[in-house]
Amino acid sequence: MADAATNPAPAAKGDYRLLSVRQLMWRKFLNNRLAVISALVLIVLYLATIFAGFTAPYGPQDGVSRLSFAPPTRVRFCDENAGCSLRPFVYATTAERSKKTFLLEFVEDRSEPHYIYFFERGAPYKIVGLIPWDMHLFKTRNDDARVSLLGHDQRGRDLFSRILYGGQVSLSVGLMGVLILVILGSVIGTLSGYYGGWFDAVTQRFIETLRVFPEIPLWMALSAAIPPLWPPEWVYAGIVVVLAFLGWTGLAREVRGLTLSLKKRDFVLAAQASGASTGRIVRKHLIPNMMSHIIVTATLAIPVTILGESALSFLGIGVRPPMMSWGLLLSDAFKVQVIALYPWMLAPAGFILITVLAFNFLGDGLRDMVDPFS
Amino acid sequence: MKPLLEINNLSTHYHLEQGLLRAVENVSFQIAKGETLGVVGESGCGKSVTARSIMRLLPPRIGRIAEGEILFNGVDVARLDPRGTEMRDIRGGQIGMIFQEPMTSLNPVHTIGAQIVEAIRTHSDLSKAEAMEKAVMLLDRVGINQPEQRARQYPHAFSGGMRQRAMIAMALSSDPALLIADEPTTAVDVTVEAQILDLIAELKAERDMSVMLITHDLNVVGEVADRLIVMYLGRVMETTTAAKVFDAPAHPYTKGLLESLPAIGRRSRLKPIKGSVPGPHERPPGCPFAPRCDKAMAICQTQPPTFRIDDDTSAACWLYDDEVRHDG
């Protein structure tokens, strides 16, 4: 009977083991496939726009007037002229005036295939505006046969490249705006919830007043106040501030509610009973316990900010050329004729849509994740 | 006589993110008609999961009955579809249940009367008026004054004890053969606890009902139960009678529990069980109590079978193995 002690029954496979909160959260997040895909999409989008000089085959202002409103070039692998190749190729596009409609029509010049090469040297640019370089992710070796995945605009500029450059503004506005919004919202929310009294009453009434107004007119009014002679960078900063200023109210209310419930919890009382100062309680006990909720709310506020910037720029009161953003690019597709004849001009809307959806799914995934025990 | 409820080798597993949690492992017991069985244990012992298994109220996709049978009136509940009509007829019909925290089991937006009427009408074809009449009668029976007026009130207007009474009225609405009470007095004051236990005992006698009383408090069991089982980490440690458990506890765990219980008039230093209830990730192999047991032996690394001690006592402890006893 004694040997039973030396050979304890091995624990069965798949038995319960203790996971750290971090591990649990991570698993919970990975279980939400939509959120994981969204996170990857966002990473790709952000990288592609940050390094727009590299990912875009052409410069944002690099237009060819004969290609005005030329459609996307077809990327081929196989064709009866050139045979099949693993390396994709395009044909040069030439414009011809149609004899029937007298409109310009674009036809492919099938005489010679132009192969697409990866990591090609081309027009010089500066990485993140600092380091000069001339490497591009993909392009053809002949500048007369341009590869344009999403067509050209009126001035014959490659829309795909312009979208990547425009994303620098659109996507960063979301992050910068939310950064300011989080600081404003959590500081005001915490103070309002912790102290209560007149400060709380004043801020709550102020928030209510702000929220009564419909969002878009208020944005419009505030951004109309940005002086038209400001340089584009200042305008950009102004837009960020306007969006953040109107967006913090929701977060402030949420944080106030959390503070109200947290400040009655025993661990806060314990700190008070030990003589902890208000600053210490807020810093050590309130904020860390609200952080996950703040992150979720912030994630869900990013798409709202992105949409806000797009709306303003679309209406012509946001960022101004030569800066560009998705909303501004979309304003080129303002007219019905343009949409009817050149539908690819709507492509920026697709990017806005994907980004906004991805942020929303990611926010949902994070919400599941911060509550790993549910 | 055939028992009303007979559970044989029940194992219920929870499939969690962290892995497999054996919440209930190889549990067997019986409840005769008109009998009160106490189920005693600390947190994580599986007493509530056992009750949920009987009611088939395990969290979907997570909790599963892995093995064993639950014979209620000869029907194996473990094999029924948890959402099927047969199971619905048993749950809340032939088996009633009351919970620890009555406020969370009562719907705050409906009146007490409406909630009892709904419970009655789910399991009978009484008209609304007839059901209301019965609801008022039940409220009166469980000791709520002015039952007509009270039936028109919402749960928040009731005190903790009255809510628990209302829950009991609701559980009784279908004249169940078995009442499962899951820690019914943990959330109420001692003075109210005595009232609720009295009420359950009275109702049991009056209706020849069986009761399964789940509690962490040995004193509660000693007062109202006929027989009891002591559970620890998902297993039954001891099956005994309420009369014997205080004077002659068989299992070292039961002994330890009794010795660590402060009671009025007991001034000598308490003798707590050493260590603490292990978390689900550190369950010992063999006898689950071995790491905390004063009498642990080498053989305790293997799971002991249940040894019969006499007609109504048995314990899962190697101390009662003949060989071990003679060796020692």
Place this chain on the structure above:
Amino acid sequence: MTDDTILSVADLSLRFGAKPKVKGSGLLAVNKVSFDLKQGETLSIVGESGSGKTTIGRCIARLYAPSQGSMVFQAKDGPVDLATLDKAGLRKVRREIQMLFQDPNASLNSRMRIGEIVAEPLEIHGIGTKAERIERVRSLLERVGLSADAVNRYPHQLSGGQRQRVGIARALTISPRLLICDEPVSALDVSVQAQVLNLLGDLQKEMGLTYIFVSHDLGVVDYISDRIMVLYLGTVMELATRDDLFAAPAHPYTRALLDAMPARVGGKHRKRKVLSGEIGGPSGLRKGCVFAGRCPFATDICRTHEPELRPWRRRPETRVACHHADDLDLGSYDQPPPEPESLP
């Protein structure tokens, strides 16, 4: 007040949500409570939920500011009235008064490591260098029965009993003299309760601590206390030494509490006597004895005049708030009196 009195509470009242100009508005949670606490003793406050026992504890820890009354504490630098102390004074006196909470899940910040939690009071009061603090935390954790390695763990990695030990260690890091224990074992498993009770007892002897022990469990209270204060709806019903309270309860409510406790007499569970009705809500304005509505001995005077807390004729050390206390014989804990008859 004698020399070894550490805390003297007089006429302490607390109204929640009172409107300043409306007399008797709000919720009277604590009603003119007075008692003295001797150095090194354990005073238990017992009562049902809503009796205000937790509130009194929190008033003394000045988590709530009392509406009325004084609480004179013998601090190291001389007596101070906790009720009227300013912020700076309060901060100083908090080194000497600490609190232990009921639910160790809720009282430990889940985002902090055990080491940070236990060291927090030291940091707040700027005691010691970092190395000294670490040393102090480690030795305290070992003293309360945890391994010193626990410093790097998070609360959810510990069991309930271990968490309560962390709570004890945190309360003791700055060597307080008075510890207010608010139901410290009622959220714990039975097998662990006894460990914590024994630990509290040992620490008291070792460090000369004074305890205010808030509890609803008379069994626990009987085990740990020197004196017991029985509270009902914020009002003191009886204040007696432990032995006196159980040997000769003076107040009908004390008797009712004893009767409601589960207990074994002569190898059998005795039938509990059930007190009719339930504890009422604490109202603003009230007349007479708060217990009159449920009291089997209540007479007209009980409904019109509030009894004062005064020494009991049979045992002068016991103080009781009952008009009829001197005429009643309520037996002792294990010997209930003959069936109550109406008063002569």
